[in-house]
Amino acid sequence: xxxxxxxxxxxxxxxxxxxxxxxxxxxxxxxxxxxxxxxxxxxxxxxxxxxxxxxxxxxxxxxxxxxxxxxxxxxxxxxxxxxxxxxxxxxxxxxxxxxxxxxxxxxxxxxxxxxxxxxxxxxxxxxxxxxxxxxxxxxxxxxxxxxxxxxxxxxxxxxxxxxxxxxxxxxxxxxxxxxxxxxxxxxxxxxxxxxxxxxxxxxxxxxxxxxxxxxxxxxxxxxxxxxxxxxxxxxxxxxxxxxxxxxxxxxxxxxxxxxxxxxxxxxxxxxxxxxxxxxxxxxxxxxxxxxxxxxxxxxxxxxxxxxxxxxxxxxxxxxxxxxxxxxxxxxxxxxxxxxxxxxxxxxxxxxxxxxxxxxxxxxxxxxxxxxxxxxxxxxxxxxxxxxxxxxxxxxxxxxxxxxxxxxxxxxxxxxxxxxxxxxxxxxxxxxxxxxxxxxxxxxxxxxxxxxxxxxxxxxxxxxxxxxxxxxxxxxxxxxxxxxxxxxxxxxxxxxxxxxxxxxxxxxxxxxxxxxxxxxxxxxxxxxxxxxxxxxxxxxxxxxxxxxxxxxxxxxxxxxxxxxxxxxxxxxxxxxxxxxxxxxxxxxxxxxxxxxxxxxxxxxxxxxxxxxxxxxxxxxxxxx
Amino acid sequence: xxxxxxxxxxxxxxxxxxxxxxxxxxxxxxxxxxxxxxxxxxxxxxxxxxxxxxxxxxxxxxxxxxxxxxxxxxxxxxxxxxxxxxxxxxxxxxxxxxxxxxxxxxxxxxxxxxxxxxxxxxxxxxxxxxxxxxxxxxxxxxxxxxxxxxxxxxxxxxxxxxxxxxxxxxxxxxxxxxxxxxxxxxxxxxxxxxxxxxxxxxxxxxxxxxxxxxxxxxxxxxxxxxxxxxxxxxxxxxxxxxxxxxxxxxxxxxxxxxxxxxxxxxxxxxxxxxxxxxxxxxxxxxxxxxxxxxxxxxxxxxxxxxxxxxxxxxxxxxxxxxxxxxxxxxxxxxxxxxxxxx
Numbered sequence: 010x011x012x013x014x015x016x017x018x019x020x021x022x023x024x025x026x027x028x029x030x031x032x033x034x035x036x037x038x039x040x041x042x043x044x045x046x047x048x049x050x051x052x053x054x055x056x057x058x059x060x061x062x063x064x065x066x067x068x069x070x071x072x073x074x075x076x077x078x079x080x081x082x083x084x085x086x087x088x089x090x091x092x093x094x095x096x097x098x099x100x101x102x103x104x105x106x107x108x109x110x111x112x113x114x115x116x117x118x119x120x121x122x123x124x125x126x127x128x129x130x131x132x133x134x135x136x137x138x139x140x141x142x143x144x145x146x147x148x149x150x151x152x153x154x155x156x157x158x159x160x161x162x163x164x165x166x167x168x169x170x171x172x173x174x175x176x177x178x179x180x181x182x183x184x185x186x187x188x189x190x191x192x193x194x195x196x197x198x199x200x201x202x203x204x205x206x207x208x209x210x211x212x213x214x215x216x217x218x219x220x221x222x223x224x225x226x227x228x229x230x231x232x233x234x235x236x237x238x239x240x241x242x243x244x245x246x247x248x249x250x251x252x253x254x255x256x257x258x259x260x261x262x263x264x265x266x267x268x269x270x271x272x273x274x275x276x277x278x279x280x281x282x283x284x285x286x287x288x289x290x291x292x293x294x295x296x297x298x299x300x301x302x303x304x305x306x307x308x309x310x311x312x313x314x315x316x317x318x319x320x321x322x323x324x325x326x327x328x329x330x331x332x333x334x335x336x337x338x339x340x341x342x343x344x345x346x347x348x349x350x351x352x353x354x355x356x357x358x359x360x361x362x363x364x365x366x367x368x369x370x371x372x373x374x375x376x377x378x379x380x381x382x383x384x385x386x387x388x389x390x391x392x393x394x395x396x397x398x399x400x401x402x403x404x405x406x407x408x409x410x411x412x413x414x415x416x417x418x419x420x421x422x423x424x425x426x427x428x429x430x431x432x433x434x435x436x437x438x439x440x441x442x443x444x445x446x447x448x449x450x451x452x453x454x455x456x457x458x459x460x461x462x463x464x465x466x467x468x469x470x471x472x473x474x475x476x477x478x479x480x481x482x483x484x485x486x487x488x489x490x491x492x493x494x495x496x497x498x499x500x501x502x503x504x505x506x507x508x509x510x511x512x513x514x515x516x517x518x519x520x521x522x523x524x525x526x527x528x529x530x531x532x533x534x535x536x537x538x539x540x541x542x543x544x545x546x547x548x549x550x551x552x553x554x555x556x557x558x559x560x561x562x563x564x565x566x567x568x569x570x571x572x573x574x575x576x577x578x579x580x581x582x583x584x585x586x587x588x589x590x591x592x593x594x595x596x597x598x599x600x601x602x603x604x605x606x607x608x609x610x611x612x613x614x615x616x617x618x619x620x621x622x623x624x625x626x627x628x629x630x631x632x
Numbered sequence: 633x634x635x636x637x638x639x640x641x642x643x644x645x646x647x648x649x650x651x652x653x654x655x656x657x658x659x660x661x662x663x664x665x666x667x668x669x670x671x672x673x674x675x676x677x678x679x680x681x682x683x684x685x686x687x688x689x690x691x692x693x694x695x696x697x698x699x700x701x702x703x704x705x706x707x708x709x710x711x712x713x714x715x716x717x718x719x720x721x722x723x724x725x726x727x728x729x730x731x732x733x734x735x736x737x738x739x740x741x742x743x744x745x746x747x748x749x750x751x752x753x754x755x756x757x758x759x760x761x762x763x764x765x766x767x768x769x770x771x772x773x774x775x776x777x778x779x780x781x782x783x784x785x786x787x788x789x790x791x792x793x794x795x796x797x798x799x800x801x802x803x804x805x806x807x808x809x810x811x812x813x814x815x816x817x818x819x820x821x822x823x824x825x826x827x828x829x830x831x832x833x834x835x836x837x838x839x840x841x842x843x844x845x846x847x848x849x850x851x852x853x854x855x856x857x858x859x860x861x862x863x864x865x866x867x868x869x870x871x872x873x874x875x876x877x878x879x880x881x882x883x884x885x886x887x888x889x890x891x892x893x894x895x896x897x898x899x900x901x902x903x904x905x906x907x908x909x910x911x912x913x914x915x916x917x918x919x920x921x922x923x924x925x926x927x928x929x930x931x932x933x934x935x936x937x938x939x940x941x942x943x944x945x946x947x948x949x950x951x952x953x954x955x956x957x958x959x960x961x962x963x964x965x966x967x968x969x970x971x972x973x974x
Contacts, residue, residue, distance in 0.1 A: 163688075
């Protein structure tokens with residue numbers, strides 16, 4: 010089983026492309042403390058700064074269960090992949106360990122200059138940043154331009170470019186040209202220009218500062234890692250592109266290739282750049298990039314380690330976790346310890362061995378609001394009131410895997426506090442995390458069921474969920490909670506991907522209940538948490554993300570209003586209001602704001618990247 | 633004999649073509665995951681998916697796709713004009729860095745071959761003597777002990793046995809350290825993932841000791857029981873009595889006349905088992921011990937719904953099974969004089 014947490018549990022659809030008013034509020038970077046609003050127990054709080062006396066040198070051994078999705082930064086999208094790309098590439102903006110709301114300038118000298126009318130934005134590329142061997146030349150703005158343009162090629166398979174960049178002038182035309190001629194090279198996007206070697210100018214269709222802010226955030230993703238066209242076009246002429254086997258790097262580390270040895274020293278001048286340090290499913294060997302000069306080129310990453318050896322395929326995560334905890338290996342890459350080992354780590358581990366960064370987003374159980382029996386709001390309220398959300402959370406590992414959710418904006422997102430914080434909105438049916446059967450019975454009576462339990466043929470409901478734990482366990486527990494309320498549940502367990510693509514995201518097929526859905530957005534903006542799941546605009550015949558099929562004019566109006574607000578404070582309040590309206594409609598059972606438990610051995614000074622909820626390899630050192 | 637081999641080889645090729653057709657039908661005609669959607673990623677829009685579908689030729693008629701596929705697999709040379717990189721051009725993995733499927737399979741094959749070879753040696757080294765001794769010393773304490781033990785190993789699932797072996801004997805997570813009364817360390821075998829760290833032939837062999845034993849355990853037990861019952865049957869045949877009446881030594885009777893005859897069905901089993909294991913059926917052993925072989929790759933490919941890779945592995949597996957069947961048929965005829973090359 011391939012264990013990995015993907016950036017998006019749901020395809021957020023074109024809504025993100027319309028993310029008109031992404032907030033860029035937040036504090037400056039730095040600091041070694043977790044955000045103030047967190048439910049993470051203090052002893053497991055993630056460390057986000059290296060110790061003052063961090064040692065340099067040595068090799069870090071990372072164990073992983075699965076593999077990255079693509080080595081090519083144009084296609085990279087898994088969280089685990091980001092662990093590698095963050096250490097090996099410089100993007101225009103990057104995420105320092107403590108960044109949660111706003112990225113830090115990396116390849117760009119500073120945040121983009123956005124014109125007053127919001128029509129153009131300009132990045133200035135830092136001097137002295139060089140590609141790894143065999144390219145060996147300084148990065149220019151044209152390399153970033155090409156990186157964005159090549160992402161349109163079908164052979165690169167970038168999944169999110171269109172979501173964020175469709176407001177760039179000429180983007181759609183370039184996309185169409187790429188579709189018509191997949192191996193004809195990356196079509197030029199007319200709205201991206203390079204007046205000189207160091208300036209990248211982006212022109213937008215719509216004069217809105219908020220759109221520019223969305224695009225700026227998207228340029229912190231690996232798509233903006235520079236790609237040297239003269240070197241890559243040979244690989245991009247193939248479909249699929251083979252650039253992933255010959256990637257040129259700009260970060261402190263690079264995947265070992267045929268130019269360098271295990272210490273990152275150039276040993277072969279006449280090399281092709283073919284990656285020798287990556288065998289899919291087996292190993293990724295990161296060595297020092299000999300052309301990286303962090304201090305001189307303004308890189309915020311200290312890069313203490315000499316090399317990083319990622320060993321893959323540890324699908325028995327219990328054994329792998331124990332190896333790490335007892336010091337045989339050093340850090341877990343893509344897997345949390347299974348429940349039993351997690352408890353051991355919490356109880357018997359040394360301080361710092363277990364850390365619990367919070368994942369952005371939430372898990373919820375959706376109820377189909379457009380057909381009986383859940384078209385009756387009182388029935389939905391009864392279901393939520395009856396649900397024991399702590400029992401649901403226990404199916405994934407209990408308090409160590411997250412806090413019980415009380416609404417939809419999750420901790421760390423703008424509007425969380427305004428929407429009620431951890432206590433949640435003042436709604437009786439969501440107040441008790443262990444469920445309140447008496448209150449549930451009252452709501453059932455209000456819905457016309459005199460006995461307080463569901464009766465009759467409309468109480469036969471369908472549910473499609475995961476076929477393996479922990480998702481299946483969650484579904485089974487929720488099923489029994491529904492049965493307590495009198496429902497007869499036809500539960501169909503299927504593969505997680507099939508659950509989305511064939512059932513929960515296809516309204517024609519959609520079951521009454523989807524117990525294993527969740528949202529995990531790319532950025533910390535409440536719009537991407539709420540709009541895809543609860544706006545009527547998100548209801549689609551395919552790739553539907555509004556699983557409850559909620560279509561309430563008041564909610565839709567509030568969403569439209571909130572997405573146009575640019576001022577951070579006002580925006581947070583507006584989305585909190587949306588959250589309150591949605592919560593009052595009881596379309597789903599929000600049940601957990603998750604952590605991602607990660608472990609390390611005692612000889613590692615691991616630093617957590619909060620944005621990615623994983624170890625930051627460029628900040629981690631050995632003790 | 634040559635005609636027999638040629639005829640059987642032609643049949644084998646026909647079988648492989650048939651397998652290709654069945655595998656193609658399973659993955660491309662019957663409803664399964666959509667390769668275009670998988671390549672496009674989770675958040676891709678329908679337009680992008682259609683572009684990819686078109687660019688990969690997935691919108692062509694199915695028969696054209698099949699002919700292209702079969703052409704790639706069986707064309708014995710590279711033909712750039714037709715976009716074929718034969719032989720064994722199974723296409724490109726959807727994940728796995730867009731690498732050719734053939735390259736991935738060939739990269740994984742040595743680990744599986746090493747694992748299977750070692751396990752076969754061990755299970756034959758255990759099963760043959762145990763089977764013979766049990767048959768010859770029928771109903772003795774030794775016979776009963778070995779047969780009960782073999783029943784226990786047959787009943788133990790491989791993944792369970794693998795995990796138990798790791799938790800007891802592995803030098804990283806194993807518990808059998810400082811075992812009383814003499815304080816002996818029994819947790820001395822390289823543990824999970826050690827094959828990846830091993831660089832020399834010797835260290836690789838050392839890292840496979842536990843996997844070999846685990847993989848061999850159940851099969852050795854089955855073979856021992858099977859050989860025992862075969863040999864018991866054979867030893868009651870008339871020609872054995874005749875051999876004894878001719879004054880041949882008991883040892884010669886057992887080995888020359890008994891075992892040679894009793895072992896022929898074992899050869900059939902062995903051929904099939906080797907073929908099946910090389911085809912990826914060491915899946916559990918490879919997964920538990922994190923050995924990067926064909927079986928482990930199968931798990932990954934299935935987890936990713938990486939259809940070209942699954943298809944390639946299945947077809948490659950079919951190749952091994954067909955080849956080992958052919959070898960078995962030839963060997964069978966050689967070992968058993970009653971079988972003729974017809």
